[in-house]
Amino acid sequence: MKRSRYTSSKSLSDSPSTKKHRIKSKSKSFSPFEHFIQSPTERDIDQMDEWSRRSEWKPYYLQKNESERLYSESISSSIDYLIDKYDYVLFNWQMTGMLVGGILWGILGDRRGRKSVLFGSILLYSLANILNAFVTSVEQYQWVRFFAGLGLAGELGAAITLVSEIMHKEKRGYGTMIIVAMGALGAVVANLVTVSFHWQTSYIIGGGLGLMLLMLRFSTFESGMFDQLKKSTVSKGNFLLLFSTPERIIKYLACIFIGLPVWYCIGVLIKFSEGFAKSTNVQGAVHIGNAIMFAYLGLSAGDLLSGWLSQVFRNRKKIVLSYLAGSAVLMGIFLFVNNIPASVFYCMCFLIGTATGYWALFVTIASEQFGTNIRATVTTTVPNFVRGAVVPITLGYKYLELDYGNVNAAVIVGIICIALAIVSVLSIKETFGKDLDYYEMN
Numbered sequence: 001m002k003r004s005r006y007t008s009s010k011s012l013s014d015s016p017s018t019k020k021h022r023i024k025s026k027s028k029s030f031s032p033f034e035h036f037i038q039s040p041t042e043r044d045i046d047q048m049d050e051w052s053r054r055s056e057w058k059p060y061y062l063q064k065n066e067s068e069r070l071y072s073e074s075i076s077s078s079i080d081y082l083i084d085k086y087d088y089v090l091f092n093w094q095m096t097g098m099l100v101g102g103i104l105w106g107i108l109g110d111r112r113g114r115k116s117v118l119f120g121s122i123l124l125y126s127l128a129n130i131l132n133a134f135v136t137s138v139e140q141y142q143w144v145r146f147f148a149g150l151g152l153a154g155e156l157g158a159a160i161t162l163v164s165e166i167m168h169k170e171k172r173g174y175g176t177m178i179i180v181a182m183g184a185l186g187a188v189v190a191n192l193v194t195v196s197f198h199w200q201t202s203y204i205i206g207g208g209l210g211l212m213l214l215m216l217r218f219s220t221f222e223s224g225m226f227d228q229l230k231k232s233t234v235s236k237g238n239f240l241l242l243f244s245t246p247e248r249i250i251k252y253l254a255c256i257f258i259g260l261p262v263w264y265c266i267g268v269l270i271k272f273s274e275g276f277a278k279s280t281n282v283q284g285a286v287h288i289g290n291a292i293m294f295a296y297l298g299l300s301a302g303d304l305l306s307g308w309l310s311q312v313f314r315n316r317k318k319i320v321l322s323y324l325a326g327s328a329v330l331m332g333i334f335l336f337v338n339n340i341p342a343s344v345f346y347c348m349c350f351l352i353g354t355a356t357g358y359w360a361l362f363v364t365i366a367s368e369q370f371g372t373n374i375r376a377t378v379t380t381t382v383p384n385f386v387r388g389a390v391v392p393i394t395l396g397y398k399y400l401e402l403d404y405g406n407v408n409a410a411v412i413v414g415i416i417c418i419a420l421a422i423v424s425v426l427s428i429k430e431t432f433g434k435d436l437d438y439y440e441m442n
Helices: 010-014 016-023 032-037 042-054 060-111 114-132 138-166 172-194 199-219 224-230 239-243 246-258 260-270 273-279 288-313 317-336 342-355 359-368 372-388 390-427
Strands: none
Touching: 060 114, 060 138, 060 239, 060 372, 060 390, 114 138, 114 199, 114 372, 138 172, 138 224, 138 359, 138 372, 172 199, 172 288, 172 359, 224 372, 239 246, 239 372, 246 260, 246 359, 246 372, 246 390, 260 273, 260 288, 260 317, 260 342, 260 372, 260 390, 273 288, 273 342, 273 390, 288 317, 288 342, 288 359, 317 342, 317 359, 317 390, 359 372, 372 390
16 A cells, blocks of 8 residues: 555654654753653654554544544653653652661661650651752752651651550550551641642641651650660660571561561552553542552551550461451452452552551561660661662562563562561561560670
């Protein structure tokens, strides 16, 4: 068939000079998303040429409408790709900051005190949140998100350590339960703020709320166990002490592996929920902000329930194992049930959050496994190493996705995370009601 003069020629579109000219168009805006609107990739150009050839038999007015539609779809797809790319990169920068911060704040918590770490971490992430509103390049955004993660790394571990050492040994589960459940609601508030305000205003509001929290923390008092530790000559905050014996190494790694399914579900299933919704033909639009909001509502409910159940049954390990079993079942439903309404999909996000809502138990277990002189180090590094594990988890998922698709890749990574968690729970001792007033010796 003779090629229509209104259809782009393959030889013309494939010429290096043409592609170079089309790809190198620039925008004055610093936003990478706006720049990408004017910069489709070579893959997009080839795809558009293929669509054009398929439509060459149509009349001119239909070809014109078809070309406009296909070009619009190509640009929309390209923008979605770059948004996902930069969101993924920034997320990993923040997680890396939390990984580094976990070590720094943990050591400081055992050497300088739990209260000082609590104050320092809140101040750092609050100021970083405010600075997020004033970035003018992707590089600046990456570094500010890194320092935000660095600040976020210290608060939870210091708070859990304080509560574990202050409250009665058979009641401390209630305290850690409330801390984590209330913290999970922060993501819910964040989603409500972002849909109501400009993104820069949202960051400023988040930083301001952090500074308000800091003022409320001024009434916090230091742990009595740490006051006694300061008078001792025992080694404090020695991170290498965790690797001094095979028993400690295994116990420490087990504490980390127990938490992997939590951040697998958040960092993969919920983070990439829009892609899974498309793969399973969810009926209706799915927005990641809403998926995160419902997941964190579930996390908050799950943490309250798991903490309460551990107190009622006076056992932490059995509750965590039951939550892991529930997570495995819900993961299968989430990834393989097709053609559900968006409302049901959001309910699944809530249920997945609930099934992984053993974060409070997981951090409490880690805190109860080790002595006072390295307790803050453990309690701060363990959850942040789990958060930092999101980087290899998502990298592994993205690598497998290229060959197996998003659903199968998520299944493979999920099975590995849940299996490691189950083995780890079975390998450690039950710590409910354990006396924590002791030291780890060299």
